[in-house]
Amino acid sequence: MFAAENGLKGDPRLKAISEAIRVIPNFPKPGIMFQDITTLLLDHNAFKHTIDIFVDRYRDMDISVVAGVEARGFMFGPSIALAIGAKFVPLRKPRKLPGEVISESYVLEYGTDSLEMHVGAVRPGDRALIIDDLVATGGTLFAAINLLERSGAEVTECACVIGLPIVKERFRSNGKRLYFLVEPRQLEDCC
Template identity: 45%
Template sequence: MEKLRAAIRDIPDFPRPGILFKDITPLVKNPVTLRLAVHHLLHPYLDREVTAVAGMEARGFIFGSLVAWELGVGFIPLRKPGKLPYDVQTINYDLEYGSAALEVHIDALGSGDKVLLVDDLLATGGTAKASCELVEALGAEIVACAFVVELDELKGREKLERYSVHSLLHY
């Protein structure tokens, strides 16, 4: 895990003053650390029944699609409004600084699907919780939520108490 930790750089005061941004771009640039992160994200789920991986726009697409590839299952993009061309299911949710929404095609998942939710970062948990609810609105089941980074002091895990949560790095 120290290789992964060393590949994440801190950017102070981004996107606004007082925020210490955890930048994963050096990690995904390096094929060794990218592969290591994907391996550790999916490893706990190798013996679990997972029929799809869902990831949130945008960095969840990076890790989620690679985890899906390795597990041999499909990838389900959870997108910002207006980005998907077909009929969608939408969820609106509150953030610490406003509100947001996510959408998924209505035929992306259904009953019997067992979904691993993957993203780069768990902070306050609002987006992850909304993502789980969006997946469940289509009748699918959340197997677990997996993150590269978890910011422990923001207590996002508490919003996901109904789900199994796996994070590689804790700050």
Template identity: 60%
Template sequence: MSREDEGDKRVAGIDAAIRVVPDFPKPGIKFRDVTTLLSNYKAFKDTIDLFVERYSDKKIDVVAAIEARGFIFGAPIALALGAKFVPLRKPGKLPGETISEAYTLEYGKDCMEMHVGAVTAGERALVIDDLIATGERAEAEVVECACVIGLVDQKGQEKLGGTPLFVLVECEGD
């Protein structure tokens, strides 16, 4: 896990804009609330700008974002990169044929689905979320997984099966 922008002062502003809510959604969890980041224009813009700067020369064809907060970051990044946007949704939310992938969260399990054919073989994909999650199964080449927040003690990199991971803000989990 690396954060090349560690010296960038924008990262400190992003970190400061993220509220920590203790004991949510259950006792012992420190929930990182990005709604406070979203209500801070500068921090939100800096977040998008840092991702766009990182991926602008990586020939990204598709930005796949994980429901729901990943959509908030993924859509503007896709627009800025000139890439298509693919939502990765919770089960039963997409019409038509889907593929699914189960994964473990820091406080439970979940599953994501996307439409069959949403990405095609050989496309270069960026997977984005607000908090580190596991990778998605598709025929595209996943260039990198990226998130705003990485929980150091959750060892998210190990869950990605060798896919590179970029994290803006690293935090202690519990």
């Protein structure tokens, strides 16, 4: 299924992106329909379409920082940052960054975690884009927003390859913008 609000309704690239994503039922626990983007990365055309759509959207938004959420945000963020002339800032899991860090905890759909960022990686006044592969509840992205805003950045938007439309309303009600390309696939959509 494709995201209707992204201005690309009917764009065949969205169909290619959606079809390149593999669904793995009951991973990492029963009841979860895991959206595996590693198969998207194996499909050169679908991967390129993904990057191209994001670059087209953000090229003229004066973004100075693309912050990628570990680990799958690292697969999309650096390419987008290079193409739009921004720096890439990794938002890592605890104890992965060697320097002084700031940290933000959050709740996942199946546990809790934290994100860390190097102190000084983002400066006051930076305009930031946060990128990840999927938004399910928004907890990880809200932690990323808090981390960047604590450093004085303005978070322009959060972007994901896959998202649930209901989560967009949660972002709107918190005064934030969420953009995604496709909705999660169901097992019957892919087999």
